[in-house]
Amino acid sequence: MALISIEDLAELDDEQLDDDITDNSEPMDDEEQERLYAHWQAVGSTHQVSVPQEMRGPIQEMTRRNQQQEQVPFATISQHEKLGEVAYEERVYPPGKWACITKGEELYEQSISMGFMKLMRYICKENSAGRYLGMTIPILNEIHMLEDGNGFVKDIVTAYYLPAEFQDNPPEPTDPDITIGHRDTLRVVTRVFFGTTTEETIMRQINLLWELLGNTDTLHRDVYMVAVYENPGVSCRRNEIWFIRRDS
Structure with a gap:
């Protein structure tokens, strides 16, 4: 069911990606939104699930507010x-x-x-x-x-x-x-x-x-x-x- 594989993200630095998507409280530009969604898709593929398009908003919202727990x-x-x-x-x-x-x-x-x-x-x-x-x-x-x-x-x-x-x-x-x-x-x-x-x-x-x-x-x-x-x-x-x- 995965829409993107782990291999598709092999060129990305995992630590840099994690830093980028967890420490930024400012609104994301289109490129950041795509990278974040692709990252969740990749994680979803390891769980054998697909992350639907309607999850884009909640993913961005919770990522921006990551420090407010x-x-x-x-x-x-x-x-x-x-x-x-x-x-x-x-x-x-x-x-x-x-x-x-x-x-x-x-x-x-x-x-x-x-x-x-x-x-x-x-x-x-x-x-x-x-x-x-x-x-x-x-x-x-x-x-x-x-x-x-x-x-x-x-x-x-x-x-x-x-x-x-x-x-x-x-x-x-x-x-x-x-x-x-x-x-x-x-x-x-x-x-x-x-x-x-x-x-x-x-x-x-x-x-x-x-x-x-x-x-x-x-x-x-x-x-x-x-x-x-x-x-x-x-x-x-x-x-x-x-x-x-x-x-x-």
Whole structure:
């Protein structure tokens, strides 16, 4: 489905491209817009999705406002080190309202890409307020495991936390696939990892964190979350795997 391949951008310097498209708050000229769209197309091709023309506006809007990000509120409960580095930590996230969409494509990366593009359009004015709402991080992808524990259920929930300004009165999405819902307090054990997120890389992170934690029945094994802190245009993205604490 890709409209442009990675090879088509081989002549571009990746680091220069990333700098160009993330640090400029001024309106883009036509050449910059084309380079940015081509970059997202190339990233999309690695996820086996095509970035439609109607995403040009949201991509430009979110790129220009890249430095204006609001952190989803949380409190750190504890940190656990291994060899002098934080191996994992436990946090609690307060209740709040999230915009959510569920996608069930053939591949995990297709589901999260399609879901996030729809959320981008909601954030970038396709809402009842008719305005840019503001980006919050992380974006969450909720994964449910197959009964045998060896893979994911195809339906993936992608969730965007409403900025503080809109928590009491969230703008309604124009896209009927997006719903606004309230999530209760969430207590999680988290571990950072970097790079792309596929079913294979996420399963590796799940298994690694279980090795660090050992046997415990206080955490869910049938549902996990992947927290994403950077947009798909960033080559080495910061992510976290979240294990969810059972209600006591």
